[in-house]
Amino acid sequence: xxxxxxxxxxxxxxxxxxxxxxxxxxxxxxxxxxxxxxxxxxxxxxxxxxxxxxxxxxxxxxxxxxxxxxxxxxxxxxxxxxxxxxxxxxxxxxxxxxxxxxxxxxxxxxxxxxxxxxxxxxxxxxxxxxxxxxxxxxxxxxxxxxxxxxxxxxxxxxxxxxxxxxxxxxxxxxxxxxxxxxxxxxxxxxxxxxxxxxxxxxxxxxxxxxxxxxxxxxxxxxxxxxxxxxxxxxxxxxxxxxxxxxxxxxxxxxxxxxxxxxxxxxxxxxxxxxxxxxxxxxxxxxxxxxxxxxxxxxxxxxxxxxxxxxxxxxxxxxxxxxxxxxxxxxxxxxxxxxxxxxxxxxxxxxxxxxxxxxxxxxxxxxxxxxxxxxxxxxxxxxxxxxxxxxxxxxxxxxxxxxxxxxxxxxxxxxxxxxxxxxxxxxxxxxxxxxxxxxxxxxxxxxxxxxxxxxxxxxxxx
Amino acid sequence: xxxxxxxxxxxxxxxxxxxxxxxxxxxxxxxxxxxxxxxxxxxxxxxxxxxxxxxxxxxxxxxxxxxxxxxxxxxxxxxxxxxxxxxxxxxxxxxxxxxxxxxxxxxxxxxxxxxxxxxxxxxxxxxxxxxxxxxxxxxxxxxxxxxxxxxxxxxxxxxxxxxxxxxxxxxxxxxxxxxxxxxxxxxxxxxxxxxxxxxxxxxxxxxxxx
Numbered sequence: 001x002x003x004x005x006x007x008x009x010x011x012x013x014x015x016x017x018x019x020x021x022x023x024x025x026x027x028x029x030x031x032x033x034x035x036x037x038x039x040x041x042x043x044x045x046x047x048x049x050x051x052x053x054x055x056x057x058x059x060x061x062x063x064x065x066x067x068x069x070x071x072x073x074x075x076x077x078x079x080x081x082x083x084x085x086x087x088x089x090x091x092x093x094x095x096x097x098x099x100x101x102x103x104x105x106x107x108x109x110x111x112x113x114x115x116x117x118x119x120x121x122x123x124x125x126x127x128x129x130x131x132x133x134x135x136x137x138x139x140x141x142x143x144x145x146x147x148x149x150x151x152x153x154x155x156x157x158x159x160x161x162x163x164x165x166x167x168x169x170x171x172x173x174x175x176x177x178x179x180x181x182x183x184x185x186x187x188x189x190x191x192x193x194x195x196x197x198x199x200x201x202x203x204x205x206x207x208x209x210x211x212x213x214x215x216x217x218x219x220x221x222x223x224x225x226x227x228x229x230x231x232x233x234x235x236x237x238x239x240x241x242x243x244x245x246x247x248x249x250x251x252x253x254x255x256x257x258x259x260x261x262x263x264x265x266x267x268x269x270x271x272x273x274x275x276x277x278x279x280x281x282x283x284x285x286x287x288x289x290x291x292x293x294x295x296x297x298x299x300x301x302x303x304x305x306x307x308x309x310x311x312x313x314x315x316x317x318x319x320x321x322x323x324x325x326x327x328x329x330x331x332x333x334x335x336x337x338x339x340x341x342x343x344x345x346x347x348x349x350x351x352x353x354x355x356x357x358x359x360x361x362x363x364x365x366x367x368x369x370x371x372x373x374x375x376x377x378x379x380x381x382x383x384x385x386x387x388x389x390x391x392x393x394x395x396x397x398x399x400x401x402x403x404x405x406x407x408x409x410x411x412x413x414x415x416x417x418x419x420x421x422x423x424x425x426x427x428x429x430x431x432x433x434x435x436x437x438x439x440x441x442x443x444x445x446x447x448x449x450x451x452x453x454x455x456x457x458x459x460x461x
Numbered sequence: 462x463x464x465x466x467x468x469x470x471x472x473x474x475x476x477x478x479x480x481x482x483x484x485x486x487x488x489x490x491x492x493x494x495x496x497x498x499x500x501x502x503x504x505x506x507x508x509x510x511x512x513x514x515x516x517x518x519x520x521x522x523x524x525x526x527x528x529x530x531x532x533x534x535x536x537x538x539x540x541x542x543x544x545x546x547x548x549x550x551x552x553x554x555x556x557x558x559x560x561x562x563x564x565x566x567x568x569x570x571x572x573x574x575x576x577x578x579x580x581x582x583x584x585x586x587x588x589x590x591x592x593x594x595x596x597x598x599x600x601x602x603x604x605x606x607x608x609x610x611x612x613x614x615x616x617x618x619x620x621x622x623x624x625x626x627x628x629x630x631x632x633x634x635x636x637x638x639x640x641x642x643x644x645x646x647x648x649x650x651x652x653x654x655x656x657x658x659x660x661x662x663x664x665x666x667x668x669x670x671x
Contacts, residue, residue: 049611090612134586176564182521236516316611
């Protein structure tokens with residue numbers, strides 16, 4: 001497959017870098033345009049506590065049907081200009097591709113019903129689970145795990161998915177070890193070498209399946225990487241500056257999907273999507289305060305600055321006072337999008353964007369690195385790198401420098417412990433050899449096969 | 462008299478070399494090996510646990526302390542009489558069948574190890590039968606089950622049922638944890654306890670074993 005290399009950022013003016021508008025909007029067959037000026041709600045949902053098995057599949061499908069009816073009904077009632085629905089399949093529905101396909105078929109069926117009866121437009125994003133991990137995994141690119149992932153993509157595409165997406169996990173175990181030890185070189189290797197190489201192989205297949213089935217390869221997310229750091233930092237288990245640096249490094253990895261043919265919208269939980277938008281002009285989905293149903297964060301408002309779709313991450317189908325949770329969160333998302341689109345209509349989009357940014361960026365380095373001005377500045381540095389590894393290294397060093405600048409100028413708060421770790425990470429970075437093979441040997445010899453088995457990745461350094 | 466607080470301080474600072482040097486000195490000063498472990502090495506680690514609990518230390522710092530403590534224990538171990546315990550009990554831990562989430566469970570394992578427990582980590586996607594084998598093979602006193610999905614938390618119930626069927630339920634303490642888990646759920650499925658985070662898990666195991 002061919003690969004695109006992005007050597008410049010897609011935006012020269014900060015004024016143009018705003019929510020709802022992307023340099024390369026995605027035009028869909030039903031007329032909805034993502035990144036064409038309108039921010040759409042993207043609702044993500046999951047099952048309540050229940051087992052998924054052959055016996056329970058009818059009940060599972062009934063749950064999905066009920067949730068989608070509630071979501072479409074509420075979005076239509078509130079005059080939403082359209083909606084995206086994302087189904088992140090649960091592991092049994094990828095281990096059994098036909099179950100995942102059934103879910104896509106049922107969900108799309110309800111969505112079509114609302115389009116036929118009421119003219120209500122919607123788009124379905126199907127996200128199979130990257131099940132390529134665990135004790136029974138024999139190889140990342142052949143065998144049962146790999147086959148099931150691809151079969152699930154194919155089944156979902158044939159069942160009517162508009163977008164295909166994934167939260168890919170190549171290099172994740174190595175990255176987990178890096179996070180636990182705040183080992184920046186190991187994180188850098190897992191993302192800039194293992195993750196990027198894995199993404200290229202995986203996304204070539206996803207793009208092929210999408211093209212063969214007339215649907216759109218949308219994007220990936222570093223959920224298993226930077227979001228792990230984010231949650232760990234949120235619990236004060238690791239420094240917040242590590243999570244911030246990790247997020248920007250992850251941008252290089254997530255970008256590989258677009259290099260291999262994905263066109264967006266990038267997936268919601270990849271907060272690094274803002275860098276992807278800056279570099280490629282691809283539209284992105286983002287989640288912030290509306291994702292509190294799934295996890296807490298320090299980026300509730302600032303995450304909206306550049307969103308082309310606005311998501312709730314994931315909500316389980318439980319009853320709240322206001323109704324079933326997926327319906328309730330649909331309402332939240334619709335109102336947020338109304339405000340964003342209303343501001344755009346009056347010519348106030350950049351003002352609203354700046355309010356979102358200013359309300360959050362001071363309090364956490366993870367928020368600071370999502371500020372559109374910072375994103376553009378760091379993106380310009382990242383694209384100077386010639387290889388993925390070099391770009392990831394630049395991402396880390398430029399972020400460290402930017403956090404120091406932000407702190408010095410009163411733009412972001414960092415306590416003494418956080419500042420101490422900036423020094424530590426700077427030293428760690430400087431110790432990384434320029435030679436990729438030498439670097440690989442250093443990392444591989446410092447870990448165990450259960451964290452990273454080069455043979456399973458066909459790695460040959 | 463040998464000042465064991467210095468050894469504890471070296472553990473807290475995660476200073477491997479200093480811990481080894483001070484442990485050697487304590488051995489040469491004929492300090493009882495169990496006293497070196499309990500008052501010096503584990504004593505320092507207990508403070509690390511307390512500081513971690515109040516957000517005064519990060520996980521990588523705790524891990525450095527744990528490595529330093531273990532380097533000291535390795536020097537003392539050969540001096541212990543047979544049968545003398547160097548841990549507070551054995552915990553068998555894993556993420557339940559169908560669930561591939563790892564890091565939360567690994568954090569709990571790390572904190573338990575740092576607090577002086579022996580931990581056998583069975584990994585992710587662990588079947589009830591594997592938990593049974595893990596308990597039998599390692600003489601486990603505690604089994605800790607993790608789940609992060611609403612669709613896998615019920616595998617905790619089936620694991621407890623298999624423990625019951627295999628005659629192990631009364632011999633082990635069962636604790637559960639993970640994002641969708643609550644104390645109510647623990648009560649419903651017959652677990653002995655629920656912990657909301659890694660520090661709480663250490664307190665719970667200590668309480669349940671006592």
